[in-house]
Amino acid sequence: MKMPSVKYARTFPRAGRLVRVMFMSVILWICLLALPVLLFKMFFEKDPDVQRLWGAGALGCLVLGGLVRGIIYMMSSKIRCPLCQGATLQMARCRMNQNARKYPLLSYSTSKVLDMFIFRRFVCKYCGTPFRLRK
Numbered sequence: 001m002k003m004p005s006v007k008y009a010r011t012f013p014r015a016g017r018l019v020r021v022m023f024m025s026v027i028l029w030i031c032l033l034a035l036p037v038l039l040f041k042m043f044f045e046k047d048p049d050v051q052r053l054w055g056a057g058a059l060g061c062l063v064l065g066g067l068v069r070g071i072i073y074m075m076s077s078k079i080r081c082p083l084c085q086g087a088t089l090q091m092a093r094c095r096m097n098q099n100a101r102k103y104p105l106l107s108y109s110t111s112k113v114l115d116m117f118i119f120r121r122f123v124c125k126y127c128g129t130p131f132r133l134r135k
């Protein structure tokens with residue numbers, strides 16, 4: 001699972017769409033991480049007023065998370081790999097390319113968003129072509 005060097009990476013056309021999906025994913029991750037914390041606080045809070053506040057926070061996280069997930073789904077269906085035409089950010093059950101990167105416990109798409117964050121590069125999970133976000 002080595003990251004291909006920058007030299008071989010192609011620029012992804014209109015990379016701004018990917019950046020938007022990236023930031024949406026961050027909001028989604030924050031919601032997903034905050035939800036169990038808020039629920040935990042709600043169940044172990046003695047004061048009913050504060051308990052209601054934690055509950056409202058958890059509900060807000062759930063609604064926002066669902067909304068953001070829907071937006072990500074709609075945006076990512078339009079983002080296709082310029083070489084293989086695969087919807088690179090959507091889930092698929094087919095076999096992935098051997099160069100596709102996947103972190104333990106994470107999905108291919110989540111691993112790719114992480115790669116975009118850390119390396120500003122990613123590998124198409126269908127054809128294995130390395131892309132970079134910047135020119």
Ligand SMILES: [Zn+2]
Nearest residue numbers: 081084124127
């Ligand atoms: Zn591809």
